Amino acid sequence: MPFSLYIHLPYCLVKCPYCDFNAYAAKSWPEEQYMEALAAELRHYASQPPWAGQPIATIYFGGGTPSLFAPQSFARFLxxxxxxxxxxxxAEITLEADPATVTREKLSGYRALGINRLSVGVQSFHPQLLKTLGRIHTPEDAHDTLTWARAAGFTNLSMDVIFAVPGQTMTMLTDDLTLAHDHALEHLSTYSLTYEEHTPFFAMRKKGTLRPVEEDEEVAMYSLIQERCVAAGYRHYEISSFARPGFSARHNANYWNGTSYLSLGAGAHSFSAASEWGTRWSNERLPRRYMEKALAHGNATTTSETLTQAQAMGEFVFLNLRQLHGLAPAAFVERFQVDFAEQFPHVTDLLAEGLLIADSGRITLSPQGxxxxxxxxASFV
Ligand code: SF4
Structure with a gap:
């Protein structure tokens, strides 16, 4: 059974005020020691079921800001x-890159060692929006990163676009999409700005110093993204994701399809499909403690959970529904030996309300859904 490998690199130059990822602002970071801890953790798991001897189908270096790390560090780790x-x-091998942290040479270095997909955290090409978001790169940095990545030989480039940012207009979003499409990227990931608890943006919103975009405008922005991306030749294949044919993100698809994934690093979450309904666990979040534990014991697990059948059924439904090809009730029955409509009788109402569509043996989200x-x-879990 092939599996996916995720590696979390938790350092950033600054912490963006909307971000609730396990990421820490750092002027310097223990690059060698952190990579050693990752290797120790991998050594621990690589000899155990279900990972031992199984091929790695995809590798994803996420963060944080993986592009703070030098190509040589990834070369040693790989x-x-x-x-x-x-x-x-x-294997699809992806690295997340922040435009504030790359050079032409660095990108060539990543490509030369076999990293074949780059996910660039552009967010916007508008200086005003980048400033609101607390991003430290400029629009020029973003353009340079995409241009240099192409020149370095990356033929699978993805870019993050954020929308519903205070101060953003439909025209600004149209500009961002046009500029993104000018780079002829293979993939776009689009996210609406959310106000997560314990972030400065959450507090500012509460105090009234930051006013979120109105809900109907946010909806209009999402519709604009769908229209423009589909018109530019992308396939909308997952709620937030658009890809040119053949360039859907394989690593993410493995998460949505219930494939096992081993995640290494501070705060990383893993999932094994080997037990009946699946098991998941997570690591120590603080990088220093993570490194201490991983280097001393080979694992830094702090929580672990065996899924119940009810949990597994709920997750199966929403992980399939978030993909635009939707869910096959027959596959649900095959996996759980339970009838889909009997388990989730409210599906009849959701179909009648036009939030779900049933067609050709599959159930999908409608545009309204x-x-x-x-x-x-939430209604399935
Ligand atoms: S660069 Fe990314 S991971 Fe780091 S703080 Fe900003 S949004 Fe979070």
Missing amino acids: ARVGELAPIAED LLLADTLF
Whole structure:
């Protein structure tokens, strides 16, 4: 059973005020020691079921800001991975890059060691929006990163676009999409700005010093993204994701399809599909404590959970529904030996209300359902 490998690199130059990821602002970071901790953790898992001897189908370096780390560090780590587990020949290997942290040489270095997909955290090409978001790169940095990545030989480029940012207009979003499309990227990930608890943006919103975009405008922005991306030749294949044919993110698709994934690093979450309904666990969040534990014991797990059948059924439904090809009730029955409509009788109402569509043996979100996806998903768990 092939699996996916995720590696979390938790350092950033500054912490963006809207971000609730496990990421820490740092002027310097213990690059070598952190990579050693990752290698120790991988050594620990690589000899155990269900990972031992299984091929790695995809690798994803996420963060934080992985592009703070030098190509040589990834080269050493990937060499260790290759010694401990077979990497599939056609493995998708992605690295998240922040435009404030790359150079032409760095990008060439990443490509030369086999990283074949770059996910660039552009967010916007508008200086005003970048400033609101607390991003430290300029629009020029973003353009340079995409241009240099192409020149370095990346043929699978993805870019993050954020919308519903205070001060953003439909024209600004149209500009961002036009500029993104000018770079002929293979993939776009689009996110609406959210106000997560314990972030400065959450507090500012509460105090009234930051006014969120009105809900109907946010909906209009999402519709604009869908129209413009589809018109530019992208396939809308997941709530937030658009890809040119053949360039859907394989790593993410493995999460949504219930494939096992091993995640290494501070705060990383893993999932094994080997037990009946699946098991998941997570690591120590603080990088220093993570490194201490991983280096001393080979694992830094702090929580672990065996899923119940009810949990597994709910997750199966929403992980399938978030993909635009939707859910096959027959696959649900095959997996759980339970009838889908009997388990979730409210589906009849959701179909009648036009939030879900049943067609050709599959159930998908309607355009209206897409806008209410989070509420819909909550009704299955
Ligand atoms: S660069 Fe990314 S991970 Fe780091 S603080 Fe900003 S949004 Fe979070």
